[in-house]
Amino acid sequence: MVWPEDFGTRFTVFVDVEEEFDWRAPHDSRNRATTAMAAFPDAHRRFAERGVALNCMIDHPIATDPASVAILSRVVEDGRSEIGTQLHAWVNPPFEGAATSAASYAGNLPRALEAAKLKTLTSAITTAFGVAPRAYRAGRYGIGPHSFDLLATLGYRIDSSVRPGYDYSGDGGPDFSMAEAGAYRERGMVELPLTTVFIGRARRGGGRLYTALGRVPKGRGVFARARLLSRIALTPEDMPIAAALExxxxxxxxGLRLFNLSFHSPSLAPGHTPYVRDAADLKRFYAWWTTMLDEFDRRGIRNASLDEIIVALG
Known part of the structure; x- marks a missing residue:
């Protein structure tokens, strides 16, 4: 991907705005609670005060909950934040087939069923906010062989489902272990991968070495403790700030031109994700963002909204 020179080096923030569920339990279509959304206005205020737009990737329980829609309608009044789409297949009608782990990755579904779920969700979001969404993320990063074509047909411009350095194939999902962090074009869409970086003295080995170490008992832990190789995703969720800054x-x-950071909306209220279990965790969550945004300021790396990204792409 060739970015315009005047775009500079930027960062963007994607938020997986979703229902609450037990991350350790099987996925259940009945889990549609959205109580954590009450904490979203305060989070948005904190980001807006720093001039940071939030790309709110919302799923079916959020798009069909009037209280959540009202909260997010006020969020986008900042003029830079935007509503996008996130498909959680297990809570998004129509429902067909067994609720297996593999079926929780939307890209594994039959083309017609994935298309129907996408159409249902896109229509719900458009109705709720009066504007068609332009960016998409598959829940559980479950992009599949038909996804890009289906998204382009519905008018989407950007996908952000790829998580470089991560392999979900053991659970029936996609393998991104060798994916690159930079943006690229794919069948009428632009892919903006979440930013994952390998750090340490052996970082040149990248995904290939990290994958190989996964086959060695405690191999990844030994390399991480020796500061040889660590996989760092740019998120406050289970990623220490010192490693993220490195x-x-x-x-x-x-030379990465666009940093793509992310978090899950239920992390804004203690007790809903493994990453924010109590008030102390929430304090660390916000401290992580303060330090990261200070670092971007120091480096002259400005925030980019979805609209600014799309304009830059031409």
Whole structure:
């Protein structure tokens, strides 16, 4: 992907805005609670005060909950935040077939069923907000062989389902272990991968070495403790800020032009995700963002809204 020179080096923030569920339990179509959304206005205020737009990727329980729609309608009044789409296949009608782990990855579904779910969700979002969504993320990063064509047909411009360095094939999902962090074009769409960076003295080995270490008992842990190789995703969820700052330095030095950071909306209220279990965790969550945004300011890396990204892509 060739970015315009005047775009500079930027960062963007995607939020998986979703229902609450037990992350350790099987996926259940009855899990549609959205109580954590009450914490969203305060989070948005914090980001807006720093000039940061939120790309709110919402799923079916959020799009069909009047209280959540009202909250997000006020969020996009900042003029830079935007509503996108996130498909959680297990809570998104129509429902067909067994609720297996593999079926929780929308890209594994039969083309007609994935298309029907996408159409249902896109229509619900368009009705709720009066504007058709332009960006998409598959829940559980479950992009599949038909997804890009289906998204382009519905008018989407951007996908952000690829998570470089991660392999979900053991659970029936996609394997992104060798994916790159930079943006690229794919069948009428632009892919904006979540930013993952390998740090450490052996980082040149990247995904290939990290995958190989996964086949060695405790191999990844040994390399991480020896500061040889660590996989760092740019998210406050289970990623120490010191490692994230090192990852930014590495990626900036290698010329990455767009950093794509993310978090899940239920993390804004303690007790809904493994990452924010109590008030102390929430305090660390916000401290992570303060330090990261300070680092971007120091480096002259400005925030980019979805609209600014789409304009830059031409």
């Amino acid at each position: 990852a930014v330095a590495v990626a900036a030095g290698e």
